Amino acid sequence: MSLLDQFFVYHPHPWEERDWSAAAGVPLEDVWFQAADGTKLFGWYAEQSAGSAVLLWCHGNAGNMIHRLDNLRALYRLGFSVFLFDYRGYGKSRGRPSEEGLYQDAIGAYDHLTRVRRIRPERLVIFGRSLGGAVAGELATQRPAMGLVLESCFPSIEAVARHHYLGLPVHWLLGASFRLEDRLPQLSLPKLFVHGDRDDIIPIELGQRAYAAAKAPKEWYVVQGADHNDVPTVGGRAYFTKLYEFISGVIGR
DSSP states (O other), X not given: OOTTHHHHTOEEOOOXXXXXXXXXXXXXXXXXXXXXXXXXXXXXXXXXXXXXXXXEEEOOSEEOGGGGHHHHHXXXXXXXXXXXXXXXXXXXXXXXXXXXXXXXXXXXXXXXXIIISOOOGGGEEXXXXXXXXXXXXXXXXXXXXXXXXXXXXXXXXXXHHHHHTTTOOGGGGOSOOOOXXXXXXXOOSOEEEEEETTOSSSOHHXXXXXXXXXXXXXXXXXXXXXXXXXXXXXXXHXXXXXXXXXXXXXXXX
């Protein structure tokens, strides 16, 4: 792993202690679990009902779980259970982030749901946002699920670096590659791609490239006027309706 990864790829924020369940208005269960390689990780499980669809959420490269609370609440109120976890080095989770480490973290989160909580894969949908899209894509090649939602995702670190640095091969200085476009052709489960048309971090053209790499079944949904970090708020009711329809459809509700 390149030391530059810690500056350019991963941007974790420290944890802040408070009653986050009360702040969110959602019953958040604190969960400590292990990544596939044994690293100790922290997450929140918000259970809607015993038979609800369960979203396994792989978040983006900045902040920690605290910064996803508003979005978690909205997903919970749609009728879904949500397992949101922090990667190693984020929030309370131990360790230091790396590409392979994040993949191990997602596998550990999945295994916690299926082996500890006994949630069947037939109830699971994997949700990845931005960098988490690459993590979610890798997880979907390793474990079964009913659907995959990829929001504001990119085909590879190389593609993002070339866009922001005028085509220069600065990715050669990084250890991380996160080649989602290599995983997508392997995945036969239903996929929903969501992207804002004004995204200035991951431009919509890169999202379209990831979509093009995926095989059917797949859907492409654009949130007009949305940048990289405000897709749910700009998308509003139509955005959440789209998520509800896709997730309910693949779960068979």
